[in-house]
Amino acid sequence: MDQYTLNLLVVGASFALYIGIAIWARAGSTAEFYAAGQGVPPVMNGMATAADWMSAASFISMAGLIAFVGYDNSTFLMGWTGGYVLLALLLAPYLRKFGKFTVPEFVGDRFYSQGARLVAVICLIVISVTYVIGQMRGVGVTFARFLEVSTDTGLYIGAAIVFAYAVFGGMKGITYTQVAQYCVLIIAYTIPAIFISLQVTGNFLPQLGLFGTYAPSGGDVAFLTKLDQVVMELGFSQYTAHSTSTLNMVFFTMSLMIGTAGLPHVIIRFFTVPKVADARWSAGWALVFIALLYTVAPAVGSMARLNITSTFWPNAVAGNALDGEALSVEEINTNPELTWINTWVNTGLLGFEDKNGDGRIQYYNDASPAMQAIATERGWVGNELTKFDRDMLVLANPEIAKLPGWVIALVAAGGLAAALSTAAGLLLAISSAVSHDLIKGAINPNITEKGELLAARVSMAFAIVVATWLGLNPPGFAAQVVALAFGLAAATIFPVLMMGIFSKRINKEGAIAGMLVGLFSTAIYIFLFLGWFFIPGTATLENVPANWLFGISPASFGTVGAILNFGAAYIVSGMTKEPPREIQDLVESIRVPKGAGAATGH
């Protein structure tokens, strides 16, 4: 069976499973549509949360981000997991006790203000829409590579599948499909990782292999020592060393953590469990399932980096890379084990060019002065591996490590599962904000249960159409908008929720002032460096560390925005009168678990 048929079979089977679940788990009420009837067991909710949270960025991009930077990008590992501690301790149990359906609804009730609710809706929509664009692109790219259709066709197929289970099933359908998608994505991620860890370190557990020994050269040198040695020989910075600003690393990690805790589509998952205690356990289970991928990712990234480097410098396996010749163009074109190179060149994600015409591809850091000296001596005229897109690393990994065809097909299904599950969660957060917070909350409070359910489905369908359109016409700034999504979640949603629970003194004036200060300070700082509303060429300042305020990058600014939000809220609340008695009682009641079952959505 050829690779294409295999991919088609595995991906087709996974899609059939999702549709089957959608038919089985149709939503019959708004409680089921918004919160899966609040009857999801904690372990299952943990699994669904893990799939909801781990997007195309976690599955496809993260290992590549770590592989090509090394220690300094540990920020993603700590940042995207540490947020769950904040969720479990500071937000999830109390929001579950509150017992409503959406994040803006909590903000509106706690701060007794339609205005506050509306600001929260705006923040939620900006965050979720920017996030969903990346997922739709991820679906398109994965389809394009593995099923040989155009990126656009891939996007349409993905949108149709999400439509089928999200519009009919709502949160209930999404939850059970996410459980299935988690199983697909984690198997797809860990199987190649185990194979590669065995090949590179002889240890079948990637988490241990990362700190084990390098097997191909006889096992007498530590894997990370070998990796450091090889990359430094080629003029790249030491893999395990810390080489960027410490302050920025701390702020970026913090931004990712509080951004994670403030993402509406993650928070609403905790509304689906039966009890407050379940919300606490559920956050733990979510992190168990996330950690299965996140502890493997640094191993996948580093081992792939060494595999790729030693592919282009065959002598690096046993000794020094530069003691031998680089990989020849002839071998790339004739060796059956290296067909992946040309396959990926065809997708545009990989590129090589024999600049000096010696028939070999020299891969090195041509910005390093030491390498420039060696290059002059040996007649090289620049790095000849001209393009290596970080996003192809995980998808190409099974081929680079020469794994069997069914593993490659599984990785395709896994990438699609990661992107689709996150897209569905985001679309639900958007549609419930529209139907529950805007339509029922502001425009037509007397809408019937049936009417609201219909409105929720129509908003979901509309959100899918918008997301598909944005995926087809990406604004060309996919990387920047992710900074905006995390920055805004950190600077607006997280502080307002935390203050709403932990302070009785913060009033509506303080909450609104805080959210607006967080929103504008973060958005303006990002726009200053990345272009106003991301329009190319409109950036006020060049995006280089010398221009950053105290060396804090735009992506790390969410932490500062959050501090400003807290500060503004406390100052403004101190100058205005305290919240009414019944609001203080509400805060008292969400702090204790007792009586959560009695709470309803209306």
Place this chain on the structure above:
Amino acid sequence: MADNSKDNNAYWAANKRIIGVSLVIWFLCSFGFGILLRPMLSGISVGGTDLGFWFAQQGSILVFLVLIFFYAWRMNKVDAEHGVEE
């Protein structure tokens, strides 16, 4: 209602104490050992690198897991002690 709210205050204080201790550990094992204190721990080597690198790429995540399960377990007991469990 008056007695109730007094006990609720004690419950909330106990909760905040547990959160406080947990967050100190959370900070120490990620920002501390993983980033800020890494130079101090550089003498302790772990498989080809040092302890700080292990905390940044593995250890912090494992500590986060233990913290959340510890909190859930501890709070269930505190809920019962204060009679506020569901």
